Amino acid sequence: MVSVRVESPWSDAAVAMIDALCAELSLRYHRPPSPFLPEEAAGPRTALVVAWQDGSPVGCGALRQIDGDTVEVKRMYVAPGARRRGIARQILGELERLAAGFGYGKIILETGTFQPEAIALYRAAGYLPTSSYGRYVGNPEAHCFTKPLPGDTGRASGR
Numbered sequence: 001m002v003s004v005r006v007e008s009p010w011s012d013a014a015v016a017m018i019d020a021l022c023a024e025l026s027l028r029y030h031r032p033p034s035p036f037l038p039e040e041a042a043g044p045r046t047a048l049v050v051a052w053q054d055g056s057p058v059g060c061g062a063l064r065q066i067d068g069d070t071v072e073v074k075r076m077y078v079a080p081g082a083r084r085r086g087i088a089r090q091i092l093g094e095l096e097r098l099a100a101g102f103g104y105g106k107i108i109l110e111t112g113t114f115q116p117e118a119i120a121l122y123r124a125a126g127y128l129p130t131s132s133y134g135r136y137v138g139n140p141e142a143h144c145f146t147k148p149l150p151g152d153t154g155r156a157s158g159r
Helices: 012-029 085-099 116-124
Strands: 002-006 047-053 057-064 070-078 106-112 143-149
Touching: 002 085, 002 143, 012 047, 012 057, 012 070, 047 085, 070 085, 085 106, 085 116, 106 116, 116 143
Parallel strands: 070 106
Antiparallel strands: 002 047, 047 057, 057 070, 106 143
């Protein structure tokens, strides 16, 4: 049984998952990823979630506000030993639920050329390719996606 719940971005579990993600991205891209700023997932209309299985953290994902209508998925990760069990879909689903509850109309994200499983996940979840944005403009390794969100469901708190 896997549960996905909002955690402090400074919690031990969140830090462990972000560190594991950064180590993996460093290997795949032969350079460290851009730094994760925990405060970007700690303010109003943002969140960081951790997936738990048998009392251990096995994945994470975060929401970072872009503007009043747009939120960005950041730091999606599932530990290698927990992959191919639908955990990434659960994390993404919870992030989408939270984002809709926060009142966002659109969700965007970026993943890279060397993450084909992430590209496949996002496409399967209904995300469509979009133009590069922000720091990803001009980066040939960046693959940006977008998805409209349903109206505010009222299920998530407006932290």
